[in-house]
Amino acid sequence: MFNSLLKIEDLELSFKMYEGISTVLKKINMELNKGEKVALVGESGSGKSVTTKLILGLLNQKNVYKAGKIIFNQRDILNLSEKDFKKIRGNNISIIFQDPTAALNPVFKIKNQFHEVNLNYNNKISRKDSYVRSCNALEKVSIRDPERIMESYPFQLSGGLAQRVVITMAMINKPDLLLADEPSTALDVTVQNQALDLMDDLTSQTNTAVLLITHNMGVVRKFAEKVYVIYRGVIVEEGTKKQIFENPGHPYTIALLNSIPKLSGEGLPKHDDNPPDYALIPKYTHKSL
Amino acid sequence: MLALQYFLKRIGVSIIVFFGVSIVIFCLARLIPGDPARIALGPFATTEMVEQLRETLHLNESLFIQYKIFIVNLFHGDLGISTYTKRPVLVDIIAYFPATFELVLMSGTLMLLIGMPLGILSGAYKDTIVDHIARIISLLGVVTPSFLWAIILMLLFSYLMPIFPVSERLNETLDPPKLITGLLLIDSLIDGSLKIFGDALYHLVLPGLAIAMPAIGNVSRLTRTNLSDIYSKQYIEFAKSYAFSDFKIATKYALKPASIPTVTIIGLDFAFMLGNAFLVETVFVWPGMAKYGVEVILAKDLNGIIATALVLTTFFLIINMIVDFVVLFLNPRISLRD
Amino acid sequence: MNIFKSKYFYKYSQNPLSIIGLIIVLLVLFMAIFAPLITPFPEHVGPFTDFGNKSKPPSWQNIFGTDKIGRDIFTRVIYGYRISLSLGIVVLAIAVPIGTAMGLCAGYIGKKTEIILMRITDIFLAIPALVLALSIIGLLDRPNLFYTMIAVSMAWWPWYTRLIYNITRSVRTEGYISAAEIMGASKFHIMFKEILPNCLPSLLTKITLDLGFVILVGSSLSFLGLGAQAPTPDLGTMVAKGASLLPTSWWFSLFPGFAILLIVLGFNLVGDGLKDMFDVDV
Numbered sequence: 001m002f003n004s005l006l007k008i009e010d011l012e013l014s015f016k017m018y019e020g021i022s023t024v025l026k027k028i029n030m031e032l033n034k035g036e037k038v039a040l041v042g043e044s045g046s047g048k049s050v051t052t053k054l055i056l057g058l059l060n061q062k063n064v065y066k067a068g069k070i071i072f073n074q075r076d077i078l079n080l081s082e083k084d085f086k087k088i089r090g091n092n093i094s095i096i097f098q099d100p101t102a103a104l105n106p107v108f109k110i111k112n113q114f115h116e117v118n119l120n121y122n123n124k125i126s127r128k129d130s131y132v133r134s135c136n137a138l139e140k141v142s143i144r145d146p147e148r149i150m151e152s153y154p155f156q157l158s159g160g161l162a163q164r165v166v167i168t169m170a171m172i173n174k175p176d177l178l179l180a181d182e183p184s185t186a187l188d189v190t191v192q193n194q195a196l197d198l199m200d201d202l203t204s205q206t207n208t209a210v211l212l213i214t215h216n217m218g219v220v221r222k223f224a225e226k227v228y229v230i231y232r233g234v235i236v237e238e239g240t241k242k243q244i245f246e247n248p249g250h251p252y253t254i255a256l257l258n259s260i261p262k263l264s265g266e267g268l269p270k271h272d273d274n275p276p277d278y279a280l281i282p283k284y285t286h287k288s289l
Numbered sequence: 290m291l292a293l294q295y296f297l298k299r300i301g302v303s304i305i306v307f308f309g310v311s312i313v314i315f316c317l318a319r320l321i322p323g324d325p326a327r328i329a330l331g332p333f334a335t336t337e338m339v340e341q342l343r344e345t346l347h348l349n350e351s352l353f354i355q356y357k358i359f360i361v362n363l364f365h366g367d368l369g370i371s372t373y374t375k376r377p378v379l380v381d382i383i384a385y386f387p388a389t390f391e392l393v394l395m396s397g398t399l400m401l402l403i404g405m406p407l408g409i410l411s412g413a414y415k416d417t418i419v420d421h422i423a424r425i426i427s428l429l430g431v432v433t434p435s436f437l438w439a440i441i442l443m444l445l446f447s448y449l450m451p452i453f454p455v456s457e458r459l460n461e462t463l464d465p466p467k468l469i470t471g472l473l474l475i476d477s478l479i480d481g482s483l484k485i486f487g488d489a490l491y492h493l494v495l496p497g498l499a500i501a502m503p504a505i506g507n508v509s510r511l512t513r514t515n516l517s518d519i520y521s522k523q524y525i526e527f528a529k530s531y532a533f534s535d536f537k538i539a540t541k542y543a544l545k546p547a548s549i550p551t552v553t554i555i556g557l558d559f560a561f562m563l564g565n566a567f568l569v570e571t572v573f574v575w576p577g578m579a580k581y582g583v584e585v586i587l588a589k590d591l592n593g594i595i596a597t598a599l600v601l602t603t604f605f606l607i608i609n610m611i612v613d614f615v616v617l618f619l620n621p622r623i624s625l626r627d
Numbered sequence: 628m629n630i631f632k633s634k635y636f637y638k639y640s641q642n643p644l645s646i647i648g649l650i651i652v653l654l655v656l657f658m659a660i661f662a663p664l665i666t667p668f669p670e671h672v673g674p675f676t677d678f679g680n681k682s683k684p685p686s687w688q689n690i691f692g693t694d695k696i697g698r699d700i701f702t703r704v705i706y707g708y709r710i711s712l713s714l715g716i717v718v719l720a721i722a723v724p725i726g727t728a729m730g731l732c733a734g735y736i737g738k739k740t741e742i743i744l745m746r747i748t749d750i751f752l753a754i755p756a757l758v759l760a761l762s763i764i765g766l767l768d769r770p771n772l773f774y775t776m777i778a779v780s781m782a783w784w785p786w787y788t789r790l791i792y793n794i795t796r797s798v799r800t801e802g803y804i805s806a807a808e809i810m811g812a813s814k815f816h817i818m819f820k821e822i823l824p825n826c827l828p829s830l831l832t833k834i835t836l837d838l839g840f841v842i843l844v845g846s847s848l849s850f851l852g853l854g855a856q857a858p859t860p861d862l863g864t865m866v867a868k869g870a871s872l873l874p875t876s877w878w879f880s881l882f883p884g885f886a887i888l889l890i891v892l893g894f895n896l897v898g899d900g901l902k903d904m905f906d907v908d909v
Binding site for chain 3: 305306307309310313314317318428429431432433434435436437440443444448560561563564565567568571572582583585586587589591594597598601602605606609
């Protein structure tokens with residue numbers, strides 16, 4: 001539809017290794033509309049992180065085999081040239097990573113990294129203008145002393161502050177799509193909330209769609225509108241947040257929800273010692289409302 | 290300011306090490322079998338002559354006193370008389386050290402100019418044909434002894450293809466420039482003679498390369514490893530995701546963090562190169578400290594040997610300090626952390 | 628016990644160069660050990676002259692040619708390998724135990740020991756290896772192979788001290804060390820039975836690499852005339868003697884030279900393979 005920003009069709013991804021071919025994504029389908037906040041939930045190794053790499057075109061090695069379509073803004077970008085990808089990255093699509101301090105180069109000041117990001121917006125921008133633009137962006141997210149931050153090195157910032165800086169960098173060029181790869185996992189719980197709130201605010205302001213990759217159902221509940229559940233490279237359930245949480249259909253989703261520790265004192269989460277092979281159970285799609 | 294503190298501390302440590310080294314070298318010199326005076330005078334010397342020389346050299350006193358005399362003399366610039374050249378050793382050092390200094394500087398420059406780009410190419414184009422060729426060159430650099438490099442370079446570039454000269458620092462037909470620093474490159478520039486500058490540079494190439502090849506190989510391999518380590522770090526993934534230019538990533542964003550461990554090794558490589566200088570100066574008949582060192586060793590000239598060891602070690606210590614400061618400059622974590 | 632089937636060998640053999648290195652090393656070892664049996668002219672190693680056959684270029688009879696006094700160079704090169712290999716083994720047999728013991732003590736016994744031992748190590752490390760070796764040999768009365776071995780060992784042990792010291796420092800905070808301490812194990816036991824095994828992969832790798840480098844340094848010393856004396860065949864000496872006769876009698880220098888290159892290359896490749904296999908950094 002006209003509202004559709006990102007449509008992933010029958011996406012397949014395999015790696016050729018010494019032991020043979022390993023298929024990481026098995027024909028997955030996803031759809032994001034403009035400004036929509038979507039969560040991709042799954043455990044480690046389910047294939048959720050490689051999806052972001054594919055969207056950004058960062059999986060081009062010799063032993064990688066891709067099939068299917070990734071349609072972004074009505075254009076199939078799965079096999080886009082590197083030159084064209086460079087126009088999209090940092091501009092139309094941004095990404096934030098799990099560990100903000102690791103995402104920032106330790107031997108360069110924050111202002112340098114901001115400058116590079118600003119170059120995506122205007123590749124002739126002067127350092128001075130870039131500095132001003134970045135400071136403004138930092139002020140808008142209630143960072144009171146942007147000059148100090150700009151002159152700092154990443155190791156001088158706390159985890160939460162670093163994540164706010166990274167989120168600002170991601171949003172400064174008002175991208176159409178923000179990929180968030182486990183954005184809060186490395187942070188303390190209280191700081192997590194702040195970071196997620198900030199993300200929510202900024203993306204709502206600019207009508208940026210968000211694809212949130214996570215294994216944390218709590219984060220999903222707080223943030224997402226639509227949810228895809230992925231298990232071993234297969235989407236096993238999709239639905240709105242309400243549908244997933246109130247009426248989960250697939251046994252894997254049920255297991256995921258059950259393993260959230262409850263504060264109401266019901267003891268350890270219930271857990272099936274002999275789970276079925278979730279991949280073999282067909283996908284459960286909720287009826288669209 | 291933190292950098293100043295570090296600077297002073299480093300100098301302090303170096304001074305302690307210097308004294309330690311001087312003790313070690315001095316003890317080695319005095320504790321070896323044989324009578325230095327007799328060795329110096331040869332088998333035909335009479336007992337009186339030997340005894341006289343022993344008195345002059347204070348060889349009959351206790352070790353502590355001898356060391357004290359040695360250090361006091363050192364700081365007066367008196368390193369004794371060389372029994373080989375029959376001149377004050379200090380004069381020998383002033384005569385020969387600049388040649389080695391210039392040569393080692395040339396080798397160091399070559400090491401950086403060739404080694405680092407080679408390693409960067411290797412790392413940036415990992416597992417391609419460029420990488421493989423570069424790695425072969427590096428490997429050959431590391432495993433081939435310097436004297437063999439000297440011989441091969443001589444054969445290739447002087448006999449087979451007469452491009453570079455193979456001995457001395459300057460063509461016999463040219464007059465050397467006025468002696469100011471002893472460094473031909475600088476003196477010739479001061480004198481204003483570009484021709485001599487060029488000729489001196491020409492003479493520096495082959496021996497410099499022969500000394501530098503193992504270090505080039507080492508630096509190249511290390512840069513490659515460090516670079517590919519850095520490339521797998523998340524901040525490079527971030528840089529790629531945000532379309533930082535590939536060239537900028539290779540030459541700036543990956544290189545700067547990668548250069549920190551590399552620079553540390555460069556300091557050690559200088560030690561290696563100082564050692565290689567002995568071999569290369571011999572092959573290329575280069576009138577430097579190392580060639581002098583070999584000659585005094587063969588002639589059993591105690592003062593000469595001590596002086597050579599001390600001078601070269603001090604040179605190495607200073608280079609290490611410089612390297613430490615470069616690392617400091619590159620790594621903000623050290624300079625800014627408490 | 629089929630070593631070729633083990634998981635370690637599989638990882639080692641991922642890189643074809645490592646296998647090539649292994650072949651080189653085994654080949655040279657074999658030739659050196661069985662030198663009297665495989666060389667055509669073993670008598671040329673001792674005092675032997677045959678001026679009728681002198682300075683002959685490589686031929687079917689003398690694959691590497693003959694030297695200035697008519698000796699077969701191929702035979703002398705193979706016997707020269709014996710000298711080089713023994714140099715490597717003896718030097719490391721001295722340097723490794725000393726360096727390791729010092730590193731363990733410096734890393735574990737206590738602050739005072741640490742400071743003293745590491746300062747001494749730093750002092751020795753401050754002297755470039757060849758400079759130190761040369762100084763030692765130079766100050767001894769007559770250069771020969773034995774003195775060379777001593778001199779090079781003196782220059783080599785500090786590197787092992789540093790390596791073992793670093794590993795000891797990082798390991799001493801581990802749980803099993805504390806456990807052993809609580810159980811009353813003696814310092815000696817902890818150092819040699821708990822910490823040392825952790826050092827083995829790095830040690831093995833470094834020793835392999837060093838075998839090559841010791842031979843390199845040793846041949847450099849012999850090149851300067853300070854190694855084994857005539858008529859014992861020494862690769863470095865052979866290169867030196869032939870250097871003045873370049874380029875006409877190129878085979879005098881080139882074959883011994885490349886022989887050195889070969890064995891250093893071999894040990895280097897094997898060492899690199901071990902480095903990848905054990906995933907260490909020496």
